[in-house]
Amino acid sequence: MxxxxxxxxxxxxxxxxxxxxxxxxxxxxxxxxxxxxxxxxxxxxxxxxxxxxxxxxxxxxxxxxxxxxxxxxxxxxxxxxxxxxxxxxxxxxxxxxxxxxxxxxxxxxxxxxxxxxxxxxxxxxxxxxxxxxxxxxxxxxxxxxxxxxxxxxxxxxxxxxxxxxxxxxxxxKRSLGGAEGARAAHLHRIQQTLETLIWDPDLTIAKAADEVGVSPRYLQRLFAADNRSFSGYLKKRRLERCHADLISPLHAQESISEVAYRWGFSSSAHFSRSFRDHFGLSPREHRRSGLANQIEDEMKVNKLWGQYQELSKDRL
Missing domain, CATH: 2.60.120.10 (Jelly Rolls)
Incomplete structure (x- = not known):
């Protein structure tokens, strides 16, 4: 467990x-x-x-x-x-x-x-x-x-x-009726579409608005009503995707730059600065600590498994 x-x-x-x-x-x-x-x-x-x-x-x-x-x-x-x-x-x-x-x-x-x-x-x-x-x-x-x-x-x-x-x-508030609930539900559907587009380094609010069939001004107002901005949401989601991939065993052989480029960052230097500002440590430090935690977990699991085997022998 x-x-x-x-x-x-x-x-x-x-x-x-x-x-x-x-x-x-x-x-x-x-x-x-x-x-x-x-x-x-x-x-x-x-x-x-x-x-x-x-x-x-x-x-x-x-x-x-x-x-x-x-x-x-x-x-x-x-x-x-x-x-x-x-x-x-x-x-x-x-x-x-x-x-x-x-x-x-x-x-x-x-x-x-x-x-x-x-x-x-x-x-x-x-x-x-x-x-x-x-x-x-x-x-x-x-x-x-x-x-x-x-x-x-x-x-x-x-x-x-x-x-x-x-x-x-x-x-x-998404459980509310009326205009507020409708706006929140619409933003939810738009965010579902944006999740498929965040890899695009050229994604702008105009391009996103055209993709979901609304005006850029309306899309901007939707995010503002949720106390966010389009650019802030896009950057946060890209950073979160990179955060997950950097410590995933599935991407362990990829460079930090490759991970950043995959999620829409066009500059590795800009990505590193943004990552540190958001998470409080560099991408390299995050990757190193994540791998260390995985090794520690494996050691704990192996130790617990050994203890369980000893208990099983005692029961026999």
């Missing part, structure tokens, strides 16, 4: 938990984990997860989820979701299987209100977009470990778009 940044896991009787897990990470940093185990409890919160959202789908067995004043018996036609870094508790029965998905804030971009607004809840998977989303997650659970990273790319994009659509009215 260390790789998933999940809190302490235990059997209610205090015994080691038997099970198996398959984890796959996408290019945008989404983690997909198929977990099959005996009876166990996942309780608490893990601050190392980083800001973002998580999803949980019950594949077999019984489970109960609780967080704050929210509690529900989980079935395989619902998606449980929540914000990372918040206390929650999941109790699962014997012979259970779940799909756990962690979505970092960088992958969500500006398409949702801050993930902390979505502390815990469920999404109905019986109809509409919810049905399509949960069907895709069930299929992904069957294919996890066999699907290539390249083929996982359209899956992560579809997941984020469908999830954003379902969560659009859950919290904050």
């Amino acid at each position: 260390r790789r998933l940044r999940l809190p302490f896991v235990s059997d209610p009787g205090g015994q080691p938990v038997d099970g198996q897990m398959i984890i796959q990470t996408s290019t945008m940093g989404l983690q997909f984990a198929w977990i099959e185990s005996g009876r166990q409890v996942i309780d608490g919160r893990e601050l190392e997860q980083g800001e973002g959202l998580w999803l949980l789908v019950l594949l077999k067995g019984d489970a109960r989820f609780s967080a704050d004043k929210f509690s529900v018996n989980v079935d395989n036609k619902m998606i449980v979701f929540g914000a990372t870094r918040h206390d929650s508790r999941l109790e699962v029965s014997e012979n259970n299987a779940i799909l756990f998905v962690r979505i970092p804030a960088v992958a969500l971009g500006g398409r949702l209100i801050a993930p902390t607004h979505y502390q815990a809840g469920t999404l109905d998977g019986n109809s509409g977009v919810g049905r399509m989303l949960i069907s895709m997650l069930h299929i992904l659970a069957d294919e996890i470990g066999d699907i290539s990273t390249q083929d996982l790319r359209p899956v992560e994009l579809s997941l984020i778009e469908m999830l954003s659509s379902k969560l659009l009215g859950v919290a904050g």
Whole structure:
């Protein structure tokens, strides 16, 4: 569970938990984990997860989820979701299987209100977009470990778009009616299109406005109503994409300049200055610290695995 940044896991009787897990990470940093185990409890919160959202789908067995004043018996036609870094508790029965998905804030971009607004809840998977989303997650659970990273790319994009659509009215002003709600929903749809264009170093507000079918002035007003600017949003999203790629094992062989150019920066010097101003450290320092954290995680996982094997021998 260390790789998933999940809190302490235990059997209610205090015994080691038997099970198996398959984890796959996408290019945008989404983690997909198929977990099959005996009876166990996942309780608490893990601050190392980083800001973002998580999803949980019950594949077999019984489970109960609780967080704050929210509690529900989980079935395989619902998606449980929540914000990372918040206390929650999941109790699962014997012979259970779940799909756990962690979505970092960088992958969500500006398409949702801050993930902390979505502390815990469920999404109905019986109809509409919810049905399509949960069907895709069930299929992904069957294919996890066999699907290539390249083929996982359209899956992560579809997941984020469908999830954003379902969560659009859950919290904050996007749940309001009237003109304000309509403007926020329109900006959400425009940002979905912009996500496919941020790689273009020549992208301007005029070009973006033409792409989404509005005037530059109207697009500027939409961002201003959300206390942002088009150029500020574009730069932030490019920096966030670079931030994720620099510590991704999938891009470890690429130079920092190659990563910057891929996401629309035309000058490596400008990129480095912007990155430091935004994140407080240079791209090189970020890449070095990210790789060090991955090595540390691997060491901790190996240590815990050794301890588990020793406990298993004692039980025999």
